[in-house]
Amino acid sequence: MQAAVLKAAALIDPEVQANFHIEYSIKHTTPLHRHDYYEVFIITAGKCIHHINGEAHYMEKGTMVFIRPDDTHWYDFYDDSDCQFINVNFYKEVIEDAFKYFANPVVAQKLKSVGMPPSIVLPSSDVETLVRKGELIHLYTTLEKKKAKILARSFLTDALTYYFFNDQNENDKLMPQWLDALLLELQKKENFTGGLERLYTLSDHSVGHMNRVFKQHLHTTPTAYINQLRLGYAKNLLLTTPLSILEVSYEAGFDNLSHFYHLFKKNYGASPGKIRRR
Incomplete structure (x- = not known):
């Protein structure tokens, strides 16, 4: 079965840069699909099977999952059980800005790059908080979009905070101090634009x-x-x-404009020129 592709341009309000909806039953969900945007969903009642990137995962009430662009997934019944969940979808740019706010390169990279989308099981109080904010996003999207935009970012900040504080991956705990220091150094422009050669110089x-x-x-x-x-x-x-796209690519450390275009579009889902026009 070929996966359907859901587009942010068709589903997400450009002024709010996010949207909220409730799925009351698996019967109403989209079959095998992927997106060009990020999605956070939380199981609010029941249980189900989540098929994601070729694997099947059991989910119950309180499970929160971060779906990344190009994750392929669909939902199925668990025995005779159905489930209900909320969805909040975000433009790629909104998620990337949130990662910068948290200033945690390790967890941000993990959220984006691991094979399976990150998930945790939240306590009821946290689920209720996020559901309420999601409902307010939906309400203000039709009344006052600026408030809806603020609420959407508040929802995302809370969701990422819950994930960061509950992430118990042993590899992250045991990350060597020299790597932590190296990652901080790599945040400096003169270092990341220097590429691999500069990285290896910074580390012995x-x-x-x-x-x-x-x-x-x-x-x-x-x-x-x-x-x-x-x-x-x-x-x-x-x-x-006002730098030209060529100047931007060189300033960021890319010496091949075609390669820059390819990586940029793959990462942000749009060309440099389109991002600038937005």
Whole structure:
């Protein structure tokens, strides 16, 4: 079965940059599909099976899942049980800005890059808080979009906070101090624009060891991590400066414009020019 593709342009209000809805039954959900946006869903009643990226996961009340762009998934009944859940969808840019706010490169990278979308089981009080905010997003989307936009970011901040505080991955706990210090250094423009050569200069570890550590703790490669930092910087330049796209690509550390276009569109779901026009 080919996955349907759900588009942010068709589903998300551009002024709010998020939307909220309730699925009262699996019978009403979309079959196998993927999105070009982020989605947070929370099971509010019942239980079901969530088929995600080729695996099947049992879910019950309180389960919160972060669905990333291009995750492929669908919902199925668990025995004779049905379930109800809320969905809050966000533009890619909104999620990326939230990651910067938390300033936690390890957890942010984990949320984006692991094979299975991150999930946790929330206590009832936290579920009630998020459901109430979701309902207010829906209400103010029709009444006052600026308030809906603020509420959507408040929902996202709470959801990420719950996840950050409840993430108990042992690899993250055991992350070596030198890697933590290295990641902080890589946030500086002169370092991430310097690429792999600069990264290896900052660390006295071998290339092979660096690759293994990045894979273990960040679930990515040094190259992909640096490119992520460069792309975020490039996007900020596009939105805040009059620099041409060629100048932006060079300023962010890319020496190949075609490669920059490819990575940018893959990461943000739109070309540099389109992001700037938005």
